[in-house]
Amino acid sequence: MxxxxxxxxxxxxxxxxxxxxxxxxxxxxxxxxxxxxxxxxxxxxxxxxxxxxxxxxxxxxxxxxxxxxxxxxxxxTTNKTDFFREPQHFDFLKTVAVPELLKLPNRKSNDLKVWSAACSTGMEAYTTAMVLDDMVRAGARFQFRILGTDISTAVLRVATAAIYNREVTAPVPPQFVERYFLTSRDRSREEVRVVPELRRLTNFTRMNLMDSSYPVDRDVDVIFCRNVLIYFDRETQRKVVEQLCSHLRPGGYLLVGHSESMIHSALPKLRQVQPTVFKL
Ligand SMILES: C[S@@+](CC[C@H](N)C(=O)[O-])C[C@H]1O[C@@H](n2cnc3c(N)ncnc32)[C@H](O)[C@@H]1O
Structure with a gap:
């Protein structure tokens, strides 16, 4: 046999x-x-x-x-992600990055562009959308668009549908759950869906960070590239970070995962403002 x-x-x-x-x-x-x-x-x-x-x-x-x-x-690919993962980044976005970016002298409009590179199932992008929308509701004067990219088509399908099991909303503040998620009329279905107002401002597309060029605007305000560089070797990390930076506007921010602060040494033109926050 x-x-x-x-x-x-x-x-x-x-x-x-x-x-x-x-x-x-x-x-x-x-x-x-x-x-x-x-x-x-x-x-x-x-x-x-x-x-x-x-x-x-x-x-x-x-x-x-x-x-x-x-x-x-x-x-x-390892696709672990969460809403409000590493929440200090979203506090930073709200209290420091956005107010500062809106005042940049080289800005032509109040349209903020955020890119979640390696977005997995979209929770990072939608968390950003909730935080920015909340700022606008509180009186801040700007519009925003969010791009999510990932190499895995399976996660991008989830991100685009924006339907999640209710339990993943645990880290989301209750008033945001109420405001930004729809629940099914059928209460036995333990699912929620991000509201269309946020889905409309958020686009997802497939992109490989290994590609030699990225089809993304060159004046992005904030790039999240969290919990993916860790899987790459040093030279690949350096190349990816360098390419990402070429899509940031001067004064823009790159946010990396808490275990990825080593990219500091990768690019001299980036200034480290917090362990995982870099400014161009
Ligand atoms: C652990 S998740 C991180 C998700 C999110 N950024 C976060 O921090 O919660 C890593 C993601 O990187 C994606 N990824 C891995 N290699 C990639 C590559 N070469 N190009 C684009 N995405 C990649 C995976 O598909 C996965 O969804």
Missing amino acids: VHAKRQLSDRQFRSLAELIEDQVGIKMPNAKRLMLEGRLHKRVRALNYSGVSEYVDNLFDKAVLDDELTHLIDVV
């Missing part, structure tokens, strides 16, 4: 790791091997393969790879 190979050979793991690093930038050291094999099982079952080994053997066939890459990316 022939037993299907359940695990990857060293050679298969190395080729897969190289493919992932090359396409997505995510480092795949040997320590992540078990995790990767585990995550691939869903695709193995969906495609009726006997095991991960057969999956990888077939993957490098060009016709298969063209179709499978999107799924592979969905599988290897």
